[in-house]
Amino acid sequence: MQTASIAGREPVVVERAFATTKDRVWRALTELDQMRVWYFPQIKDFRAEVGFETEFTLSHKGKDYIHQWRVTEVVPGRKISYEWAFGGYPGTSLLTIELFEQMGATWLRLTHTGIETFRGDLFPDLSRENFVEGWTSFIGTSLRNYLEV
Known part of the structure; x- marks a missing residue:
């Protein structure tokens, strides 16, 4: 039982390389108009500024989930972190996205x-x-698909 509990606390990590510039990826991650295209069309507002807060509702399987974000760290062009909660549900998580240039590509680690x-x-x-x-x-x-069109 202890092992399952520890395993359940492991972060989700996704890494991908993109054949485009780090600046292009950063803009896709942080500019509202671009985020609405590939991420969440429901986002009402977003700014890559520490302390910025936003919330929007997404319906899934007949249930509404209020996404609540608060930006906690920004290193322009390299890293953004935000707390993520769901209104009406327990818990708060932390999402961190980092960008690296390596072998002629932009690497993203979420x-x-x-x-x-x-x-x-x-x-x-x-x-x-x-x-x-x-x-x-x-x-x-x-x-x-958004970046490599």
């Missing part, structure tokens, strides 16, 4: 910690498995 606090055991839509699937799709498909 790390999402604290997902276990959402109690996926009680709220299956907020399970770790759904976050793994979601981030893999967002970064590996949606963002890639």
Whole structure:
């Protein structure tokens, strides 16, 4: 039982390389108009500024999920972190996205910690498995298609 508990606390990590500039990837991650295209069309506002807060509602399987974000760290062109919570549900997580240049490509590393606090055991839509699937799709498909068109 102890092992399952520790394993459930492991962050979701997704890494991908993009055949474009770091600046282009950064803009896709932080500029509202671009985020609405590949990420969440429902986002009302976003600024890559520490302390900035936003919330928007996403419906999934007949349920509304209020996404609440608060930017906690910004290193322009290299790193952004924000706390992520769901209004009406337990828990708060931390999403960190870092960019690196390597071998002529831009590498993105997404790390999402604290997902276990959402109690996926009680709220299956907020399970770790759904976050793994979601981030893999967002970064590996949606963002890639957006950047490499």
